[in-house]
Amino acid sequence: MRVHNFSSGPAMLPFEVLEAAASELSDWRGSGMSVLEVSHRGKDFVACAAEAEALLREVMGIGDNYKVLFLQGGASGQFDAIPFNLTAAGDRVDFLNTGQWSAKAISAAKRQGLEVSVLADQADSKYTDTPAAGSFEVHPDAAYLHYTPNETIGGVEFGYIPESGSVPLVADMSSTILSRPIDVNRYGLIYAGAQKNMGPSGLCVVIVREDLLDKARPNTPSVWNYAAMAAADSMLNTPPTFGVYLLGKILQWVKDAGGLTAMADRNRAKAEALYGFIDASGYYSNPVATDSRSWMNVPFRQAKDELDKTFVAEATAAGLTNLAGHRSVGGMRASIYNAMPLEGVQALIDFMTDFERRNG
Known part of the structure; x- marks a missing residue:
C-alpha cells in the first residue's frame, strides 16, 4: 500500500514516474538491458542525459550562458567544491546564515582558509526567521555571496532573492528547486541535491554561469572541477546514471503538469x-x-x-x-x-x- 511520505529527503517521487520507470526497468529503449546496466558513454545514455539537460533548461528557463552539470557527492560535496572553483586562497566570501545547512557551507569555506564574512546570522531568533531585505551589505570584493533559500531542518525560507550587485550570488536550492519559477539570471551558481524535488539521492545538479568557469584552483579535484566537467558534458567519470534518467522523467512530469x-x-x-x-x-x-x-x-x-x-x-x-x-x-x-x-x-x-x- 502506498503511504503519504512526508520525509525531508530522500522524498516521495511522483507515482506516475515510478510506474513509468518500473515498466522499462528491465528493458530500456529496446536494449534488452536496464538503464542501470548500460554504458554511460553509449549513445543511448548520452542522449538520455542530453534530453534531461534540455528539459531542465526549458522548465527552469536556463540561458545558453550557463552550464548544467550532473555531479555526485550531493549538495554537501559542493560546500567544498564551490570554494575550490570560485576562489583563490585568502579570498573573501560572504554568507547569510539561517540554519544548519548554511552553517555547513560556512564551515567548509573556513576550512579552506578563506576570509569568511557572515553578513547576517539569525542565531538570536534560534534560526526561525530570515534577515530583512536590505539589512546587510555585500562586500564588493567578495568572491561570492552564498545563501540557502530554504533551510530544510528549521523550515525557514527566504521570501526574496538577496541583492548582491556585481558579486556572484550562490544558492543551495536543494529543497526549493523546481517548486516554483525562479529568475536563474539573478544567480552566478545554483546547486541542488536531487533527493527532494528532482529524483533519487546521489545526483547533484549544478547550474553555473560560464564566466565563472575559469576560476578553479589548480588542485581542484577533476570530478568537481566545473570547467573540466562542462567540457566533458558531465561524463569525465561515471555519472549517477539512474538519477539522471529519473530526473528526465520527473522534468517531463513537471512540464506535462503545467x-x-x-x-x-x-x-x-x-x-x-x-x-x-x-x-x-x-x-x-x-x-x-x-x-x-x-x-x-x-x-x-x-x-x-x-x-x-x-x-x-x-x-x-x-x-x-x-x-x-x-x-x-x-x-x-x-x-x-x-x-x-x-x-x-x-x-x-x-x-x-x-x-x-x-x-x-
Whole structure:
C-alpha cells in the first residue's frame, strides 16, 4: 500500500514516474538491458542525459550562458567544491546564515582558509526567521555571496532573492528547486541535491554561469572541477546514471503538469492549507516567523511534547510516514515537496484534528 511520505529527503517521487520507470526497468529503449546496466558513454545514455539537460533548461528557463552539470557527492560535496572553483586562497566570501545547512557551507569555506564574512546570522531568533531585505551589505570584493533559500531542518525560507550587485550570488536550492519559477539570471551558481524535488539521492545538479568557469584552483579535484566537467558534458567519470534518467522523467512530469507556474500553485495551496490549520487549531504551533515560512518543510509542535512519539507512531499506522522532526529541534515536520498531493496534506490535517480531539 502506498503511504503519504512526508520525509525531508530522500522524498516521495511522483507515482506516475515510478510506474513509468518500473515498466522499462528491465528493458530500456529496446536494449534488452536496464538503464542501470548500460554504458554511460553509449549513445543511448548520452542522449538520455542530453534530453534531461534540455528539459531542465526549458522548465527552469536556463540561458545558453550557463552550464548544467550532473555531479555526485550531493549538495554537501559542493560546500567544498564551490570554494575550490570560485576562489583563490585568502579570498573573501560572504554568507547569510539561517540554519544548519548554511552553517555547513560556512564551515567548509573556513576550512579552506578563506576570509569568511557572515553578513547576517539569525542565531538570536534560534534560526526561525530570515534577515530583512536590505539589512546587510555585500562586500564588493567578495568572491561570492552564498545563501540557502530554504533551510530544510528549521523550515525557514527566504521570501526574496538577496541583492548582491556585481558579486556572484550562490544558492543551495536543494529543497526549493523546481517548486516554483525562479529568475536563474539573478544567480552566478545554483546547486541542488536531487533527493527532494528532482529524483533519487546521489545526483547533484549544478547550474553555473560560464564566466565563472575559469576560476578553479589548480588542485581542484577533476570530478568537481566545473570547467573540466562542462567540457566533458558531465561524463569525465561515471555519472549517477539512474538519477539522471529519473530526473528526465520527473522534468517531463513537471512540464506535462503545467511547468513551474503550476508547481507553484500546487505548492502554495498545500502550504496555505497546513499552516492555516496549525494557526487556527490552538493545539499545534509553528515556530517560524510568518514571512519566513517554508513552502516545502513545515515543522510543528503540539501542546503536549510528551505525546510526540505517540503522534508519530499513530500517524505512521494511519499511512502518514516520516513526520518526526529533525533530532536537533524535535517536534514534528511535514515535508510537502512537489510529489506530495493536496490529498496527502488533507489526510494529515484530518489526522491532526482527530489527534487533538483525543488528546487536547
